[in-house]
Amino acid sequence: MTEQRYVYQNRHGVRRTMIVDDERPDRFVVQTEQDIEPILDLVAMEREIMRNNGPNKVLGHVPIAVAERAVHEQWGEDDWSRWWNGEGRAFRVWNPGGWV
16 A cells, blocks of 8 residues: 655644545545644634623634534534534634633
8 A cells, every 4th residue: 555645835823735545546635734723822812802802702613624624524502513513622712701
C-alpha cells in the first residue's frame, strides 16, 4: 500500500491535503488542517470587549474543519448544541450561563 499526499490548498491558515492510496485510486481522503491559535486569540479578545453588547451576541467562531464535518454529517440543532457545549466551548464568545 503506497499512499500519495498532494497539498492542493494552503492559504489563510488552512491547508488541505488529498491522500490517495495506490491500491484504491478511485477513492481519496481530504485532510484539512488549521492553526486555531488565531481563532482562540480572537475569542479571548471578543469575550472582553463584548461583555455588555446588548441583545445581539456573537456566539463564537467555528474552525473550518468542524464546519465541513457539520455539512458532511448534516448536523442539526442538537448536534451544534452538543458541539458548542462540549469540544467547541473554547470557541464560544458568548455564554448565556456565564463562564465558570
